[in-house]
Amino acid sequence: MEQKVIQFMRLRTFATVLSVLMIVGSLGTLAVKGINWGLDFTGxxxxxxxxxxxxxxxxxxxxxxxxxxxxxxxxxxxxxxxxxxxxxxxxxxxxxxxxxxxxxxxxxxxxxxxxxxxGPQVGERLREQGGLGMLMALGLVMLYIAFRFQFKFSVGAVLALAHDSIIVLGLFSLFQLQFDLTVLAAILAVIGYSLNDTIIVYDRVRENFRKLRKGEPDEIINVSLTQTLGRTLATSGTTLMVLISLFLFGGEMINGFATALIVGVGVGTYSSIYIASNILLYMKISREDLIIPVKEDLEDETP
CATH class of the missing domain: 3.30.70.3400 (Alpha-Beta Plaits)
Incomplete structure (x- = not known):
């Protein structure tokens, strides 16, 4: 029995508007309220x-x-x-x-x-190193995706990761939750989790662009997302079960860590579908972008 294809990309415009509103809201609250730095950063x-x-x-x-x-x-x-x-x-x-x-x-x-x-000098250095660490992680991710897939894929992946990180930071700023080194570690873990999810989706998208002879780019992406949906939900669901248990029973010391990961895993699952894949359509992904180059025969013809 043929699997029914879910039309994810029908909601791409709504998802774009929603993501823009969340990003603008997060940046706004970061600008107005700032971050409630923990003692690791303030001294x-x-x-x-x-x-x-x-x-x-x-x-x-x-x-x-x-x-x-x-x-x-x-x-x-x-x-x-x-x-x-x-x-x-x-x-x-x-x-x-x-x-x-x-x-x-x-x-x-x-x-x-x-x-x-x-002293606060130590805290300032930690803030700088943490920020540089996140920027370096995003830069290396972009290089990796561009090398493994194609440049358009790398742009989608990095924008999805930036989207997830900004929303987590915005939530901590909005509710003035304490931001310490465990939360920074959680955001870096979110980047890794979301990247893994995005790569799995991208791998199936690339495979289907080369395998399916018919269909527009949005249709091929819908097929790819449908095929990976079961794996995505199973991974996200089991991860969230563990994180919710940590949030409820882990105590105050890891409360911020668990909160950041819960939000990050939820937003990361959403971004793998509606940010990373959506960006491919905005950048006009096509079969020509993913054609495997044919090596020319360089042997001289015998006369």
């Missing part, structure tokens, strides 16, 4: 505390928030009784203040093991 004080028994990081976080230290980051460090607190500010006495606040609610002793200040 702050690191305080290592040692409890006399296993520490409850969730309770510590709540205690600090109740005392006005709502921006603090609390995590286990080494063992269950060692706690690392990261908090904005460069007050040398901040470590003793934090220990005093926590000691009031703790039935036992708390020792301040070390207090270190990480």
């Amino acid at each position: 702050g004080t690191l305080i290592e505390l040692v409890y006399d028994k296993p520490a409850d990081t969730s309770a510590i976080r709540d205690q600090l928030a109740a005392e006005g230290f709502s921006d603090s980051v609390v995590q286990e460090y080494g063992s269950v009784s060692d706690v690392l607190v990261r908090i904005p500010g460069d007050d040398p006495a901040l470590g003793n203040k934090i220990a005093s606040v926590l000691d009031q609610k703790h039935d036992g002793s708390i020792e301040v093991k070390r207090v270190e200040f990480v």
